[in-house]
Amino acid sequence: MKRPTIADIARRAGVSKVAVSYALNDRPGVSEARRAAIKAIAEEIGWRPNSAARALSGARAHSVGLTLCRPARILGVEPFFMELISGIEGELADRSYALMLQVAATPEQEAEVHRRWWGERRVDGAILVDLRFDDPRVTALEELGLPAVVVGHPSQAGSLTPVWSDDAAAVRETVEYLAALGHRRVARVAGLPELVHTVLRDQAFTAVCEELGLEWHAVMHTDYTGGEGARATRRLVGSPTRPTAIVYDNDIMAVAGMSAAQEMRLDVPRDLSIVAWDDSPLSQIVRPALSALTRDIPAYGAHAARALLALIGGELVEGVRDEDARLMPRGSTAPPPPVRP
């Protein structure tokens, strides 16, 4: 099957290639009657612009890139990424931009992928997630001059455009909520300490706990897996300073932590309150249902995509502050036990 080109249309319309190009791109240079005729022919023979040809002359690839850097098992179990991708997609599809996806092993490899994409002119822009401190990807993208949006905090986004939500506010809401319930000993089971948002949440957590004058607080870092979530929980719960509430950085760890606590004969929420960061169907199907910090992740992705498309279009885009996560109290949080054994 032969793909039609503008030359085919030009022949059938009895005009030059250029007239066809003008007509199809809604640019001046052809009469309205001719434009309509050309468009009709294009429609009839099912013409589509050859993206390679377009990219070659117009210097637009009409696609954007997203790299991920987590092991397969973790990527799979974190609903965050797929929901984010769905949101990005929706926005891109409207403008018939394509999304290139690449999974890498390290941030350095991700930067290398960006360099390759740029060199090969494969993408017009990139979206960064899982921002790190002194992130090599930020440096690489700045050097290349490739338009990019960082899904993460402005402080580490360099000159790239940040799309972010204020995790500190959500942390504050959560800790205040727990304190209001009467909790005085709280812990946070956090994700990878090299990620910016982990540290920002850590800092906010510590600051709010101290501000509220809580008796005791602690932060433990993990790799986001259920195994580490459970282990951290056992450690916390088994220690003499046992917390009465734990906030987890994702729902898998929260579920694992809840299971671990239940195995240690603790009742959730009577003996231990649990909060998960990032809501997902998972939070709602376990018993008790998890109190969770919820936000519209597909919308988050859509905002990032929209900002990127604007950047690519040459607009000057300030960072976009997305809405903060909101605490959704469910069955896993309650006042702490009145007396500690």
Place this chain on the structure above:
Amino acid sequence: MKRPTIADIARRAGVSKVAVSYALNDRPGVSEARRAAIKAIAEEIGWRPNSAARALSGARAHSVGLTLCRPARILGVEPFFMELISGIEGELADRSYALMLQVAATPEQEAEVHRRWWGERRVDGAILVDLRFDDPRVTALEELGLPAVVVGHPSQAGSLTPVWSDDAAAVRETVEYLAALGHRRVARVAGLPELVHTVLRDQAFTAVCEELGLEWHAVMHTDYTGGEGARATRRLVGSPTRPTAIVYDNDIMAVAGMSAAQEMRLDVPRDLSIVAWDDSPLSQIVRPALSALTRDIPAYGAHAARALLALIGGELVEGVRDEDARLMPRGSTAPPPPVRP
């Protein structure tokens, strides 16, 4: 920042563009000394082939497409897709092929995406998942002549190359295992009935149950969400013909079902045994841990990608039968209660 082209290399090496092309592509036509010199220059100035230019002349886009068609929430919560993507990626990255991802609302829209990709020469091939009966995507890809691999059963793959695992064997293993434990009343909470693998599993389930002469068996269809999994469970468990074992089509429903059963004061596995199709970290963090049908999904994706690349390379590829899922017994299965109340 200006991207170097082969013309730049040619100028510095004092040869023609074509000589550079020959040298860089390891084709005869240049002396070894010159080839080495040219490659050194390319390396030094960081040259990368412009993918658009290459695609325009060579007719290879060096990328493959994957479309998904499920709502964001379900995509997110199903580890299957991300793990599959990881596997596909690994294989593609080795040959520096890119992956284009698109989320669509319906199979018809997916077919439309394929048509667009083909028309725009954006991809050299496509991977199909969630195969349906009389799948419009299969027809579209056959018409277009776009190389494609179907992750699904050969019977519905048309002339496309199937990469599949024999779900019937896994169903048999599971039901025989449950029967050997003593279960005589079993149910299957299945996914979408329009998907081929759902129906094949349904048929195998029914056939094996009858073959083994079980007292009672049933299949219920859902949309894969935890909510429907829980609802199906409540219905099954609340009915007079209450099953002693339920097999779920994904782990989210299995977890939801287990929660629902526990809320109804049933003990898992004493009163009800539970098996999940497709293992994931989730199966292992809940209590009791879920007995699950496990398989190496990234490897599955890698095989699909490899088959597609071979197809694109012009090889004749027979279908690839992947290894079957294996039952991994854990704490959620046990002999049924001796006497029914």
Place this chain on the structure above:
DNA sequence: CGCTCCCACTGAACCGGTGAAGTAACGCGA
């Protein structure tokens, strides 16, 4: 009536590779 300006449209060049065909230099055997 002649001049300018605008409109509708065309030809040529270009983007950065690849493929086919042509050519000069060289080695080698007859």
Place this chain on the structure above:
DNA sequence: TCGCGTTACTTCACCGGTTCAGTGGGAGCG
């Protein structure tokens, strides 16, 4: 010494769009 084949290149054309610099004709205007 000539003819032939091979090697190591070069030149030309092409992929399918876009951009730029024309160009011819008609309307508008003084």
